[in-house]
Amino acid sequence: MKDYLIVGSGLAGISFAQTCLENGKSFDVMDNNSTTSTRVAGGMYNPVILKRYSEVWRAKEQMELALPMYDRISEQIHVAFNFKTPIYRKFASVEEQNNWFQAADKPAMAPFLSTQIINKTYAHIPSPFGYGEVLYSGYLNTKLLLDGYIAFLQEQGCFVAQTFDYNALQILENTVVYDGKTYQNVIFAEGYGLQFNPFFNHLPLDGTKGELMVVKIPNLDIDFIFKAGVFLIPLGGDLYKVGATYNWTDKTDVPTPEGRKELEDELKSLINCPYEVLSHYAGVRPTVKDRRPLVGQHHQHQTLYVLNGLGTRGVMLGPYLAQALFNFIEVGQPLEAEINISRMCKKLGIRI
Numbered sequence: 001m002k003d004y005l006i007v008g009s010g011l012a013g014i015s016f017a018q019t020c021l022e023n024g025k026s027f028d029v030m031d032n033n034s035t036t037s038t039r040v041a042g043g044m045y046n047p048v049i050l051k052r053y054s055e056v057w058r059a060k061e062q063m064e065l066a067l068p069m070y071d072r073i074s075e076q077i078h079v080a081f082n083f084k085t086p087i088y089r090k091f092a093s094v095e096e097q098n099n100w101f102q103a104a105d106k107p108a109m110a111p112f113l114s115t116q117i118i119n120k121t122y123a124h125i126p127s128p129f130g131y132g133e134v135l136y137s138g139y140l141n142t143k144l145l146l147d148g149y150i151a152f153l154q155e156q157g158c159f160v161a162q163t164f165d166y167n168a169l170q171i172l173e174n175t176v177v178y179d180g181k182t183y184q185n186v187i188f189a190e191g192y193g194l195q196f197n198p199f200f201n202h203l204p205l206d207g208t209k210g211e212l213m214v215v216k217i218p219n220l221d222i223d224f225i226f227k228a229g230v231f232l233i234p235l236g237g238d239l240y241k242v243g244a245t246y247n248w249t250d251k252t253d254v255p256t257p258e259g260r261k262e263l264e265d266e267l268k269s270l271i272n273c274p275y276e277v278l279s280h281y282a283g284v285r286p287t288v289k290d291r292r293p294l295v296g297q298h299h300q301h302q303t304l305y306v307l308n309g310l311g312t313r314g315v316m317l318g319p320y321l322a323q324a325l326f327n328f329i330e331v332g333q334p335l336e337a338e339i340n341i342s343r344m345c346k347k348l349g350i351r352i
């Protein structure tokens with residue numbers, strides 16, 4: 001018998017698998033490559049919500065767990081995918097500069113916002129008011145992480161490239177049986193695929209589509225993440241990721257001409273040099289109506305758990321939520337009310 005069957009190998013599933021590995025628990029990971037959120041993500045980690053100048057919920061705790069975990073994974077799978085890179089927020093006016101300084105004065109924000117305005121000029125980015133620098137930021141090349149981690153799991157003989165069939169799960173008193181194998185627990189980490197999960201699809205997972213492009217911009221020559229309306233992430237060799245759009249009605253993984261136009265219009269407003277679009281992607285972020293994750297135990301089946309709702313910030317949240325769920329299951333540590341799916345029970349008419 002293995003301890004866990006993990007359904008989904010996106011940021012949520014990987015984080016839980018790694019937590020198991022580091023705590024001596026056995027597991028299998030199953031994935032059918034059906035949703036693309038982790039694969040196409042910008043992969044940025046940023047402790048600050050720049051639109052409102054507020055701290056991300058539990059930013060410090062998330063960063064303290066996530067960044068060392070990604071470093072350990074990187075060593076373990078022999079793939080460099082974590083690029084610690086400052087984010088430069090472009091100022092459009094003196095007022096915006098003042099807002100930045102006011103925010104940097106707040107104790108919660110002070111560690112993350114530099115108080116030096118960056119006045120350096122970059123040939124193809126008009127920015128007369130300079131930039132503010134976010135500290136402790138960077139990005140993961142999520143595709144490298146995903147491919148490297150799955151290859152690692154395959155080597156360990158614990159990756160199953162298959163669609164999880166919910167009807168085939170036998171739920172016994174203290175264990176489950178799937179495909180002839182017995183597991184102690186199942187962790188459902190299917191991202192937006194949760195909509196097909198009959199055990200948890202009553203949860204209010206909303207889904208927000210995002211589109212992103214990889215572009216070539218010769219001579220732009222920036223080594224920071226440039227944030228204005230959209231972000232520009234330097235990938236090296238004149239390549240940049242440009243993203244992302246937000247669409248709350250279309251729930252498909254298909255890139256659209258409208259999404260591309262929106263991104264190109266934003267890009268043209270930021271730089272004044274030619275670029276070439278090399279590729280264009282889309283994915284559905286597993287967002288939740290109350291903007292908090294979905295973590296917890298099924299109200300009837302004690303061996304079934306959900307790890308979802310990573311929303312727009314899966315990079316920072318994944319390891320934090322995985323650790324919280326693991327501690328809940330293995331050492332009985334209560335889940336924080338903000339992330340626990342039990343917060344929805346009353347509204348959904350579920351008795352626990």
Ligand SMILES: Cc1cc2nc3c(=O)[nH]c(=O)nc-3n(C[C@H](O)[C@H](O)[C@H](O)COP(=O)(O)OP(=O)(O)OC[C@H]3O[C@@H](n4cnc5c(N)ncnc54)[C@H](O)[C@@H]3O)c2cc1C
Nearest residue numbers: 008010011012033034038042043044164191193210314315
């Ligand atoms: C355009 C875009 C840009 C983004 N940028 C950022 C960013 O810069 N920073 C950031 O932190 N976050 C970003 N995000 C959000 C981030 O991608 C998500 O929060 C995160 O990837 C969600 O991870 P997940 O594991 O929950 O879901 P997913 O990545 O969707 O993984 C779920 C996995 O489950 C598998 N699955 C589903 N159903 C089944 C089944 N029945 N059987 C087997 N396998 C199944 C799927 O194949 C998939 O691999 C972005 C998202 C998008 C779309």
